[in-house]
Amino acid sequence: MVPLGGVGQFGMNTMAVTASDTTLLLDAGAMFPGLDHYGVDLAVPDLSFLEETGRQVSAVVLTHGHEDHIGAVPYVWDRIEGPIYGTPLTLALVASKLDAHGIDCAGRLVTVAPGERVTAGAVEIEFIRVTHSMPDCVAVALHTPAGTIVHTGDFKFDDDPLDGEPLDAPRLAELGNEGVLALFADSTNVARAGHAGSEQDVAGAFEEIFTRTRGKLIVAAFSSSIYRVQMLVSHAVRYGRKVALVGRGMRRTAEIAERLGHLAIPPAARIRDRDVSRYRADEVLCIVTGSQGEPLAALARIAADAHPHVRIDPGDVVVFSARAIPGNQRAIGRLKNDIARRGADIVDDTISPVHVSGHACEEDLKRMLALVRPRCFVPIHGEYRFLARHAQVAGEAMNGQTAVLMVENGDRIGFDGGGGWVQGSVPVGGVLIDNAHSGEVDGAVLRERRQLAAGGVVVLLIPLGAQGAARAGVPAVTTSGFVIDREADALLAEAPALVQRMIDDAPDGERSDHAALRERVRAGMERVFRKRTGRNPLVLPVIVET
């Protein structure tokens, strides 16, 4: 097995499983680099290691429908030859995603139910119900010739889930009794003591909010938090509010969840966002996208008074019913300021328990270990410090009865009946996807953007005679995003002479090699800028044949 993402980072959760000549992907997740990040929208795992053997992926097994587990499917589609297995909700979300990419998935998506098994090469894959922050999630047990390997996916123990479908602990215990070779388990919340809460815990906090709110109630949540949406809808019915789903993602996910029976909104309780203004403020609940401060999402537009249908007025209450993903805090802060300016009250999980995490905390992780009692344990899903902490927790909890294996993305983990170990590694990484279109951003482009962002660009025009030798005539200088103070101004004035000297100093052969000449001038002038101005603009020499 080779983790291709999610091990040593949050997101892009993807594991390659190879048994004899069959390679599966266990999840195919994307990662979001956060707002304002050099025009990169998305990272997906690099599958180039498959090229070593010329192999394709013969099946994809998905644990649940979150972006960090399914978001890469459209981008790795061309490498997949066989079926995509998942529960109905997971596959409905994948289908919608493939559709948006114009990919025809006819017949390739194969629905499985918890308890079922499918076979791919020498591996039998068993799906086991787990609870998480959305319905229809599974862990998988890979029954391999070397033994059984359990991969938890994302999970928590919610003993009282809103859909009445608890985690299948009996089956995990049974596997534990039969003997499990290895356990791969989610490390996201290992740094939190105790137990993850139940979705039911949030219901109480919202009762208080529904009771006291006199204005509109606007709740921002992830559209995939279908339990949360259902709970809000039920409260709205009880407290006499109509429900408007605001934001395309919210409506699209709700539509899928309703179709599959995971969400029920009584028609009489539902209104369109364009009709919100026709109701009294205390008759409306808006469930909106944009809890992370995304500038184009519904909540940001509402807060900026730029939404066509919904506005915030004094007395309204805006609830952030989601955690703030690290890196988004500033954007969320700006959004909250905009909301406060409109006179609304803001509630988040620092004020009231309006959110519970979907990931197991320390005591839950110990419970999972105690159920499965693996011979070998591999912490996954998290940055290095979380994996290290999970390894420590497992070591203490299992009293040395379980071997702990710390791995990172790209490590090739081999198993035999006795246990697992790292056998070298394969090249991995994130393939960066540019906004709007499907272009890949390679490392060089990203480095250039970083330099441009911090220092701007200086374009140097270099007129070269037809003979390839520098001709009389000054290189013109054009800058953008570059700060011109006294020192920089003097340097720009000298630039033509400096460039001329660099060209004169070039070996004879280089003067007719424009690429080499450009590189010489770039490196030389960037050095001069750093030394004399302390700044590091990107220098872009442009040779003009005259």
Add this chain to the structure above:
Amino acid sequence: MVPLGGVGQFGMNTMAVTASDTTLLLDAGAMFPGLDHYGVDLAVPDLSFLEETGRQVSAVVLTHGHEDHIGAVPYVWDRIEGPIYGTPLTLALVASKLDAHGIDCAGRLVTVAPGERVTAGAVEIEFIRVTHSMPDCVAVALHTPAGTIVHTGDFKFDDDPLDGEPLDAPRLAELGNEGVLALFADSTNVARAGHAGSEQDVAGAFEEIFTRTRGKLIVAAFSSSIYRVQMLVSHAVRYGRKVALVGRGMRRTAEIAERLGHLAIPPAARIRDRDVSRYRADEVLCIVTGSQGEPLAALARIAADAHPHVRIDPGDVVVFSARAIPGNQRAIGRLKNDIARRGADIVDDTISPVHVSGHACEEDLKRMLALVRPRCFVPIHGEYRFLARHAQVAGEAMNGQTAVLMVENGDRIGFDGGGGWVQGSVPVGGVLIDNAHSGEVDGAVLRERRQLAAGGVVVLLIPLGAQGAARAGVPAVTTSGFVIDREADALLAEAPALVQRMIDDAPDGERSDHAALRERVRAGMERVFRKRTGRNPLVLPVIVET
């Protein structure tokens, strides 16, 4: 009074106070935009409103020595005619800063003690001891013809401060009894219920850490947290560890604090960082800079094994004894991963109370209001949502006996005996300072850098004949940080023809106006890029006279 910074934002705390023909600055703070922010290191308040009247600043009054209260002094130095008032520690930190900028402050820094008064024009300024996260902090009472205005600076009620100098609540109560026209108070922690802790609370958490740590103990803190440093030194002496201060800022601030008697490190307990490796791990405490994940600070270099003298080994304990400033979470996360990789234990304030805030919480803020009982209250120091919350807290606490005035940076607040109100506004903003040198980054440069960061740059060469008309010859294209996929490639190939058409379409007069021509091509081509590729590179046309 006009807030020039810090009201509607965190940082850059600066207030202009004008009485008849005298203008003072109350603090002159800087703001740090966070890591990786378009090469901008620092923002300082814009004082251009002074130009309206041709006035200079006749005095600066400083409440304490934090960067967000003194960091702008070197940058506004030229606008200051009179003295800079502050306590000894505050002024020693300012002197060190001015010195680093090569500014001779001879005789301009005037030391005051709590309880003292100085006069500037029609205003008498009284300094009142407050407690905060560093020693020698004051609030000020401005005794003006219209009445007394109290400005808290940054404060908390630490009834048991390490230096035995509590907040002068009796004097504030006295002022309250005499009648206070207006109170301006710190809103930083208004969203936290209860009371801010005492520095003494942290001592207990560290006792447990000193007791159980078998390896090196490395504590990251702000160098200005002198109480924290003193407490750590005292613990080290008690637990038999030598103290190394690692990081230039840490050593420089400690040197100033020692000179002024705020810090005592027994010579026998102190070692140089280069000697750390000569001691057993359990004999060493390193107090280091870099708690915010700054890549060049001591802790980041130690964690990357790139520090010349200090390394992290398995069994060491690294403590983050500072809060994570919003926006720095990702950098701090990366740093913690590096530390975990070296096998050290990490402790932060989510695990153990190794940090207390220096700012008053909700109940403390009510206590301040109850002491001062102002006729008018103005919340300051915080983003809008915190100011709004503080206004709400004050309204409820004072039962409508105090008028609450919500203002933002630039609002001109007028007072007479009856109260205060906003009388128009002046232009304000942050002057952005480029790294390394003192260059100012204007808004246009920042906008260009944002565009460069997200989309890269496309340079278009436009050869123009001597007559000003476009000549035959193709504009060459050079890109950097730009993603070239199929669509973009096709567009770049067409670019020469598109540019030629734009030039042909230009009105006659424009063809000889190179600036207008460049702007026409830039706007036109950026539109084409957006439409056809969904991307927004910065287009930089360069005209070559041929």
